[in-house]
Amino acid sequence: MAGAARATHGMEQREVGRQQVFDTIRAAGRIARIDIARQTSVSPATVTAITSELLAAGLIEEIVPEDREGAKRGRPRVALKIRGAAHLLAGLKIADRAVTVILVDFEGQTVAEYDQPLPHPVMSPAEMVGLVEAALDGACKLAGRSRTEISGAGVGLSGLIDARNNFVHWSPNLDARNVHLGRMLSEALPCPFFIDNDANLVAKAEQLFGEGRNTSDFIVITIEMGVGMGIVIDNRIYRGERGCGAEFGHTKVQLDGALCRCGQRGCLEAYVGDYALLREANIRSGAAPEEDLSRLYARARRGDAMAQSILDRAGRMFAMGLANVINIFDPKLVILSGEQMAYDFLYSEAVLARVRASVVQVDAPLPEIRIHEWGDLMWAKGAAAYAMEGVSALTIKGLATNEA
Amino acid sequence: MAGAARATHGMEQREVGRQQVFDTIRAAGRIARIDIARQTSVSPATVTAITSELLAAGLIEEIVPEDREGAKRGRPRVALKIRGAAHLLAGLKIADRAVTVILVDFEGQTVAEYDQPLPHPVMSPAEMVGLVEAALDGACKLAGRSRTEISGAGVGLSGLIDARNNFVHWSPNLDARNVHLGRMLSEALPCPFFIDNDANLVAKAEQLFGEGRNTSDFIVITIEMGVGMGIVIDNRIYRGERGCGAEFGHTKVQLDGALCRCGQRGCLEAYVGDYALLREANIRSGAAPEEDLSRLYARARRGDAMAQSILDRAGRMFAMGLANVINIFDPKLVILSGEQMAYDFLYSEAVLARVRASVVQVDAPLPEIRIHEWGDLMWAKGAAAYAMEGVSALTIKGLATNEA
DNA sequence: AGCAATTTTTTTGAAGATCAAATTAAATAA
DNA sequence: TTATTTAATTTGATCTTCAAAAAAATTGCT
Numbered sequence: 087m088a089g090a091a092r093a094t095h096g097m098e099q100r101e102v103g104r105q106q107v108f109d110t111i112r113a114a115g116r117i118a119r120i121d122i123a124r125q126t127s128v129s130p131a132t133v134t135a136i137t138s139e140l141l142a143a144g145l146i147e148e149i150v151p152e153d154r155e156g157a158k159r160g161r162p163r164v165a166l167k168i169r170g171a172a173h174l175l176a177g178l179k180i181a182d183r184a185v186t187v188i189l190v191d192f193e194g195q196t197v198a199e200y201d202q203p204l205p206h207p208v209m210s211p212a213e214m215v216g217l218v219e220a221a222l223d224g225a226c227k228l229a230g231r232s233r234t235e236i237s238g239a240g241v242g243l244s245g246l247i248d249a250r251n252n253f254v255h256w257s258p259n260l261d262a263r264n265v266h267l268g269r270m271l272s273e274a275l276p277c278p279f280f281i282d283n284d285a286n287l288v289a290k291a292e293q294l295f296g297e298g299r300n301t302s303d304f305i306v307i308t309i310e311m312g313v314g315m316g317i318v319i320d321n322r323i324y325r326g327e328r329g330c331g332a333e334f335g336h337t338k339v340q341l342d343g344a345l346c347r348c349g350q351r352g353c354l355e356a357y358v359g360d361y362a363l364l365r366e367a368n369i370r371s372g373a374a375p376e377e378d379l380s381r382l383y384a385r386a387r388r389g390d391a392m393a394q395s396i397l398d399r400a401g402r403m404f405a406m407g408l409a410n411v412i413n414i415f416d417p418k419l420v421i422l423s424g425e426q427m428a429y430d431f432l433y434s435e436a437v438l439a440r441v442r443a444s445v446v447q448v449d450a451p452l453p454e455i456r457i458h459e460w461g462d463l464m465w466a467k468g469a470a471a472y473a474m475e476g477v478s479a480l481t482i483k484g485l486a487t488n489e490a
Numbered sequence: 491m492a493g494a495a496r497a498t499h500g501m502e503q504r505e506v507g508r509q510q511v512f513d514t515i516r517a518a519g520r521i522a523r524i525d526i527a528r529q530t531s532v533s534p535a536t537v538t539a540i541t542s543e544l545l546a547a548g549l550i551e552e553i554v555p556e557d558r559e560g561a562k563r564g565r566p567r568v569a570l571k572i573r574g575a576a577h578l579l580a581g582l583k584i585a586d587r588a589v590t591v592i593l594v595d596f597e598g599q600t601v602a603e604y605d606q607p608l609p610h611p612v613m614s615p616a617e618m619v620g621l622v623e624a625a626l627d628g629a630c631k632l633a634g635r636s637r638t639e640i641s642g643a644g645v646g647l648s649g650l651i652d653a654r655n656n657f658v659h660w661s662p663n664l665d666a667r668n669v670h671l672g673r674m675l676s677e678a679l680p681c682p683f684f685i686d687n688d689a690n691l692v693a694k695a696e697q698l699f700g701e702g703r704n705t706s707d708f709i710v711i712t713i714e715m716g717v718g719m720g721i722v723i724d725n726r727i728y729r730g731e732r733g734c735g736a737e738f739g740h741t742k743v744q745l746d747g748a749l750c751r752c753g754q755r756g757c758l759e760a761y762v763g764d765y766a767l768l769r770e771a772n773i774r775s776g777a778a779p780e781e782d783l784s785r786l787y788a789r790a791r792r793g794d795a796m797a798q799s800i801l802d803r804a805g806r807m808f809a810m811g812l813a814n815v816i817n818i819f820d821p822k823l824v825i826l827s828g829e830q831m832a833y834d835f836l837y838s839e840a841v842l843a844r845v846r847a848s849v850v851q852v853d854a855p856l857p858e859i860r861i862h863e864w865g866d867l868m869w870a871k872g873a874a875a876y877a878m879e880g881v882s883a884l885t886i887k888g889l890a891t892n893e894a
Numbered sequence: 895a896g897c898a899a900t901t902t903t904t905t906t907g908a909a910g911a912t913c914a915a916a917t918t919a920a921a922t923a924a
Numbered sequence: 925t926t927a928t929t930t931a932a933t934t935t936g937a938t939c940t941t942c943a944a945a946a947a948a949a950t951t952g953c954t
Contacts, residue, residue: 160901255852326820416730564930
């Protein structure tokens with residue numbers, strides 16, 4: 087199946103078609119009209135109509151045919167692709183130490199990367215707006231572009247986010263609750279902003295550029311300070327009623343268990359999050375000074391029993407939580423995303439075997455579990471992907487009216 | 491919002507409209523054309539067109555106006571409703587002791603109820619087909635109708651069901667795995683059969699007739715022998731890739747915990763299922779004979795500490811599992827469905843308070859948790875609801891071609 | 895070269911479907 | 925009776941999609 091989305095929500099009929107064709111092109115990278123028609127069950131006639139609209143609007147472009155390799159008879163197909171120059175997009179990830187910015191073109195090609203250090207990890211909403219502005223400026227300067235060229239920006243944030251309303255219920259990096267961050271940013275800067283939970287951003291990146299490109303339903307698990315989850319159902323990110331679902335990290339894995347930073351007990355995050363591992367390492371090693379996480383991993387690798395025991399329990403808890411998610415969703419695909427360090431333990435074969443053993447057994451293949459290593463820019467790229475989708479939707483909707 | 495479904499999957503444009511109008515009428519019970527137009531954002535002109543199609547096909551009917559109470563000026567609205575006589579539908583629930591059958595008309599009105607006892611709880615697929623046939627015969631005889639009048643039958647079964655393919659991965663009542671039960675039934679009997687997990691059937695009943703009638707997204711929890719869950723997302727039952735998602739009962743609530751009948755450890759069901767409670771009661775009471783569950787409840791109500799302790803732990807585990815589901819889905823509504831006996835303990839205020847305390851906290855109203863008591867026929871009615879939906883879809887699709 | 899064969903893309907014209915506006919229908923109020 | 929109000933239907937224009945036909949751009953074969 088094609089990776090074409092089918093978001094039929096309050097759209098005009100033609101808008102649906104345009105979106106579908108556009109998404110198909112993006113999912114394919116480069117694709118001829120005839121194949122778009124085959125993949126989408128839209129007739130070639132309509133594909134011609136829609137693609138010529140998109141061409142006229144400058145959103146896509148034809149590729150000059152070059153490779154005469156698989157030379158068959160017949161009129162040669164001419165491939166279409168997204169026109170990178172159509173839009174410049176920004177993705178920002180706000181973490182404890184810095185704001186990471188990435189500028190990408192409409193094709194997803196990186197234009198510039200930039201890091202803006204944080205003066206302090208917790209700040210006021212106004213400070214955050216200023217920080218975002220500074221970060222965008224820095225990135226634009228680096229790329230030799232103007233800030234006004236940016237068509238849209240995605241912002242990834244830890245915490246509880248209502249993405250539909252670009253609203254922050256709570257974030258560890260803000261000193262206030264219930265902040266209309268999206269509105270504040272859109273007022274301060276002249277482009278649309280799209281705020282989301284950082285795990286959802288990774289899911290979006292997987293959907294647009296990554297392992298989820300040809301899958302309509304999948305789940306992404308991310309491990310950073312906390313544990314995050316992004317759920318894609320029917321090509322859309324599932325967000326729940328208040329926009330703050332998918333709180334995998336605060337799923338309970340132990341009755342009255344370890345204390346979590348959210349104030350509750352037994353959360354998965356309180357067993358596998360960075361801070362939880364550090365807490366354990368420090369407690370068990372007596373009055374030792376604050377240990378670095380990489381040292382814990384190193385000790386475990388060297389065979390240190392205590393370090394191994396800490397990570398082993400984390401792995402068992404993680405397996406239990408993941409099995410629960412699989413039992414609930416029965417997904418086609420699970421993508422475990424993260425940085426190298428966690429791999430050997432949380433994403434180890436032993437843990438995955440444990441997951442498989444804890445899933446309801448039927449005579450049908452188990453969900454595929456893929457591990458996808460991302461570099462540092464994973465989060466920011468996800469934010470950019472989100473902006474890209476938002477801007478695509480806006481632009482395609484815009485075509486309807488501006489056509490006169 | 492109206493309870494109108496929006497299942498835009500591979501449907502023709504008109505089919506979507508018809509389905510939408512039809513669903514709106516069913517959700518409303520009785521409703522005038524003008525209100526259909528207002529609720530669905532379909533124009534009055536189109537509503538007229540579609541309803542006259544449905545009228546001509548005999549699927550709906552006009553109600554003779556009678557109540558001149560809220561007498562306003564203007565042409566009086568004429569209400570439409572589903573035409574009960576349009577179809578006769580059957581719902582069957584296969585449990586350990588008996589097959590319960592309910593016959594309903596197209597409006598959902600009960601026509602007959604019938605119980606067919608089981609010779610033995612575990613049987614071969616062929617035996618089950620015979621049993622279903624006998625049960626339908628019995629019900630039809632009772633109602634004075636012929637078996638050939640039945641337009642469709644829903645069958646609810648415990649176990650792991652792939653509803654999309656009417657396929658049984660596994661059921662405790664079958665002595666074989668991987669049974670194409672739907673195909674076997676449709677071949678033996680001359681009407682379409684719709685097989686599903688029993689929890690999903692309850693969800694369907696809630697959606698068509700119950701608390702979920704005006705809600706596009708909700709979750710149903712059922713407690714019987716095991717623990718079941720039905721997930722409704724965007725007006726559709728979510729089933730997962732292999733068709734066997736929503737296995738709430740086999741969600742793990744304790745690492746290496748109590749042994750479940752599925753062979754794994756720590757499943758929620760192994761703490762709150764009937765058989766789990768009985769097991770505990772029997773173990774704790776020493777060599778006492780097999781205790782009846784109602785006696786356990788009675789003892790707890792009388793203040794027996796041991797009985798209370800058993801039920802208390804079950805309640806805590808249940809709260810934990812339910813909180814996990816809420817943290818993952820952030821649903822608008824959770825419906826706890828079941829029989830009276832379980833209420834005082836699993837659905838008690840203490841348990842619900844515990845759930846609320848274990849859910850991620852934001853400054854937005856918590857998901858609503860409603861308790862819905864059903865009679866014995868809950869399951870069979872759900873099966874009938876499922877058949878009803880299947881037959882509606884088939885009939886409405888049929889209109890397209892038969893119209894010449 | 896020239897023509898047949900093949901494949902992709904575009905054009906054309908017919909068939910639906912929706913909807914705004916106009917019209918008709920059926921009541922009450924004055 | 926006549927005006928007013930509200931509901932339902934009809935009408936005609938607009939918009940989409942698509943099948944079929946035509947055009948375009950190749951290769952293969954003689």
